[in-house]
Amino acid sequence: xxxxxxxxxxxVYSIEDLERDRQTIWDGVRNYQARNFLRSMEVGDRAFFYHxxxxxxxxxxxxxxxxxxxxxxxxFDPKSKYYDAKSPQDNPRWRTVQVEFVEQFPQxxxxxxxxxxxxxxxxxxxxxxxxxxxxxxxxAVAQKILKLAKG
DNA sequence: GCCAACGTTGGC
DNA sequence: GCCAACGTTGGC
Numbered sequence: 732x733x734x735x736x737x738x739x740x741x742x743v744y745s746i747e748d749l750e751r752d753r754q755t756i757w758d759g760v761r762n763y764q765a766r767n768f769l770r771s772m773e774v775g776d777r778a779f780f781y782h783x784x785x786x787x788x789x790x791x792x793x794x795x796x797x798x799x800x801x802x803x804x805x806x807f808d809p810k811s812k813y814y815d816a817k818s819p820q821d822n823p824r825w826r827t828v829q830v831e832f833v834e835q836f837p838q839x840x841x842x843x844x845x846x847x848x849x850x851x852x853x854x855x856x857x858x859x860x861x862x863x864x865x866x867x868x869x870x871a872v873a874q875k876i877l878k879l880a881k882g
Numbered sequence: 883g884c885c886a887a888c889g890t891t892g893g894c
Numbered sequence: 895g896c897c898a899a900c901g902t903t904g905g906c
Contacts, residue, residue, distance in 0.1 A: 740904085762889075784904055842905080860887035862903050 734873035735768065735778040736790070736856055737830075738864040746780050746792040746835050754797055754831040758805045759813045761825065765865040769827045772796045778830060779868065779876065781856065782839070789841035790876060798829035836880035844879060 737757060739745070749755055760766055772778075776796040782788055803825040805813035818824040842857070851858035855866045868876070 738904090764889095786906095788905070860904090862888065864903085 732870060732873075733773070733776045734868040734870060735772065735776060736781050736866050736868050737778045737794075738781045738783040738856075740784045741782045742784070745782065746832075749780065749792075749794065749830070749832045750835060752832075754829055756801055756803070756829050757827045758803045760803070760827060760864060761813060761815070762862075762864065765863055766825060766827075768865045768867065770800060772799055772828050774799055777833070777873070779873070783864075787839065787841045787843065789839045789843075789845070790836070790880065791839050792835040793833040793877075794830040795833050796828050797831040801827050801829055803827045838880065838882055840876055840879045845876075848875065848879065 741747075744755070757769070760769060774796055778794050778796065779790045780792045780794055782791050802823045803813070805811040806815040806818045806823060806825045807820065808814055809816075813825075815824060845854060846857045849857055849872060853869065853872050855861055855863065
């Protein structure tokens with residue numbers, strides 16, 4: 732099983748929103764490293780849902796990739812804040828995935844807990860100043876996070 | 883609201 | 895291709 736971590740600000744889109752919608756296109760990623768991770772995702776991959784810019788920040792649930800390699804529609808929408816005028820129609824720059832809700836954890840695994848448990852080599856999100864919004868998570872680390880989540 | 887980190891842009 | 899200026903992310 733492959734694991735990822737994906738960030739979203741809960742004011743913009745939260746785990747509760749995903750539970751309501753059941754699935755969503757993970758749009759708006761405009762960073763090439765993050766996009767490359769999105770492009771390498773496969774159906775069935777699991778992704779931790781991380782609330783950034785939240786009080787407290789941390790991992791709040793689990794989702795799974797339900798459709799790979801989707802063209803992010805917001806890049807062609809001039810009204811979207813993610814509009815990219817330079818993205819060619821015949822070769823879209825921004826591709827992403829559709830994810831579906833798996834579960835909301837009974838308790839958040841806070842960034843503080845993650846820092847106490849993992850080094851920045853084990854888990855990229857605890858690295859200071861880390862701004863990457865999509866990142867891989869090592870499977871052994873993922874299993875420990877799942878344990879923390881179930882208290 | 884502040885500000886450090888850091889990715890991107892654009893002049894040269 | 896360098897790098898200063900700028901904009902954004904995201905913890906606090």
